[in-house]
Amino acid sequence: MPSPPVDPSTLRFAVLAVDVVVFALHEETLRVRLNPVDRPAVAGREGFPGGLVAPTESSEQAAARRLRDKAGIDPETVYLEQLHTFSAVDRDPRGRVVSVAYLGLTTIAEDVIDTDAADSDTLYSGSGARWQPMDDLPALAYDHDAMASVAGRRLRERLRATNLIGRLLPESFTLTILQDAFESLLGERLDRRNFRRRVQELGLVEPTGEERREGRGRPAALFRVAEADVRAIPLL
Amino acid sequence: MPSPPVDPSTLRFAVLAVDVVVFALHEETLRVRLNPVDRPAVAGREGFPGGLVAPTESSEQAAARRLRDKAGIDPETVYLEQLHTFSAVDRDPRGRVVSVAYLGLTTIAEDVIDTDAADSDTLYSGSGARWQPMDDLPALAYDHDAMASVAGRRLRERLRATNLIGRLLPESFTLTILQDAFESLLGERLDRRNFRRRVQELGLVEPTGEERREGRGRPAALFRVAEADVRAIPLL
DNA sequence: GGAATAGTGTCTTTCAGACAATATGTT
DNA sequence: AACATATTGTCTGAAAGACACTATTCC
DSSP, X not given: OOOOOOOTTTSOOBEEEEEEEEEEEETTEEEEEEEEOOOGGGTTOEEOSEEEOOTTSOHHHHHXXXXXXXXXXXXXXXXXXXXXXXXXXXXXXXXXXXXXXXXXXXXXXXXOBOOOTTSTTOEEOSTTOEEEEGGGOXXXXXXXXXXXXXXXXXXXXXXXXXXXXXXXXXXXXXHHHHHHHHHHHHTOOOOHHHHHHHHHHTTSEEEEEEEEOOSSSOOEXXXXXXXXXXXXXXXX | OOOOOOOTTTSOOBEEEEEEEEEEXXXXXXXXXXXXXXXXXXXXXXXXSEEEOOTTSOHHHHHHHHHHHHHOOOGGGOEEEEEEEEOOTTSSTTSOEEEEEEEEEOOOOTTOBOOOSSSTTOEEOSTTOEEEEGGGOOOBSTTHHHHHHHHHHHHHHHHXXXXXXXXXXXXXXXXXXXXXXXXXXXXXXXXXXXXXXXHHHTTSEEEEEEEEOOSSSOOEEEEEESXXXXXXXXXX
């Protein structure tokens, strides 16, 4: 339905962008995906993967596309939800750029290379992009600091209220791993017996029937998140 | 503030709009503010108050401004929070218009005139704008139907989790009124004694010390919402 | 056998839900 | 006195929280 083309000189307009704050869990550490930002105006700082929205795509589509292009992550493997739209007039030195930010959850892909373990504990993933621990973020480009803060708060809210933890974990996992994940994400220590009772009675997880034997010690039963789609569960 | 040196012919851009879904409570009925939409393309349908975002304002500022201009409501009296950004490519027949939607809560102003009580039970407020019962919405312009649905869901979530009910009620109120409000908003009936115990033990309300005598029957103590700012309360 | 990890049951306390009688005002 | 509305307390069942020992495997 092609309509009267809008004349930008008479209409108010803005450049529309998306940014995606992608979280993943790596050995009990919550990490976010950072990309180098090459614009001169922001002087070598990093930022979340993102970019401009094309005239023919919605912001959701743009977010998925940018995940692939800018972060090399298959959007199919990422849970995305809209986070917040940032529209401060001067948030981008280039001009009026409004950004629709998305929250993303994923499992860290296998292409992750743990180079340079000495230099803090950064995980690199090629081309300078990296998974940075959420509690050790550098100063970011644009208003991505604020974005990070909003995203972190929202992530915790959602983890408490839904079964989204499943999107941060591998297909199957032991209850110990699940508990470690919650403890580290929510920053509180939980009783093992009560925790196991809860997650099973609430129907958050179900046994796969397999078990994992690893190192010494008794083998652990494997579980999966019971339902694949996002479900409201008043959790912990 | 002359605007950004962006050349629209080379950059992807969109027209940026805001829409505000303002809720108010009138005699236990949840109502939203509707305005006539005059664009030919949407043929006499109504929509939420809104409009384009100026190059010099954030979407928050635009939302406040539009509340005043389009709905004649003092933004100071309205609680606003960002709801969702709607960016489907064809959501506006005029072209690419992306809308940042806001959720608004307010107390119905005194300028409300209950004309035409026969014609359903619409409350008019001058210039064709009206407060329409949320459970009796007509088909709306653009994608405002979807907006209404998102806003309704979010409103109920927020009412359950915070003290925002205070933004829908007058300064002080009786516990009966508070309970009626919850019952109608959440669509469930609550036990009087348990309800009163809860709201007081949770610290949602505190007595003002005054009482209201009205009609026959025992006078009721007046309460106010204990804290003015938004607070998380796992409510009902 | 010792070390390491996984797994399990009970008791207590707290909170949610069901339930009905009394108090205070008006007419 | 009749009526209308507001206010209050107890009992019961369910869920949350504290708490320590047994089971299985590897070395």
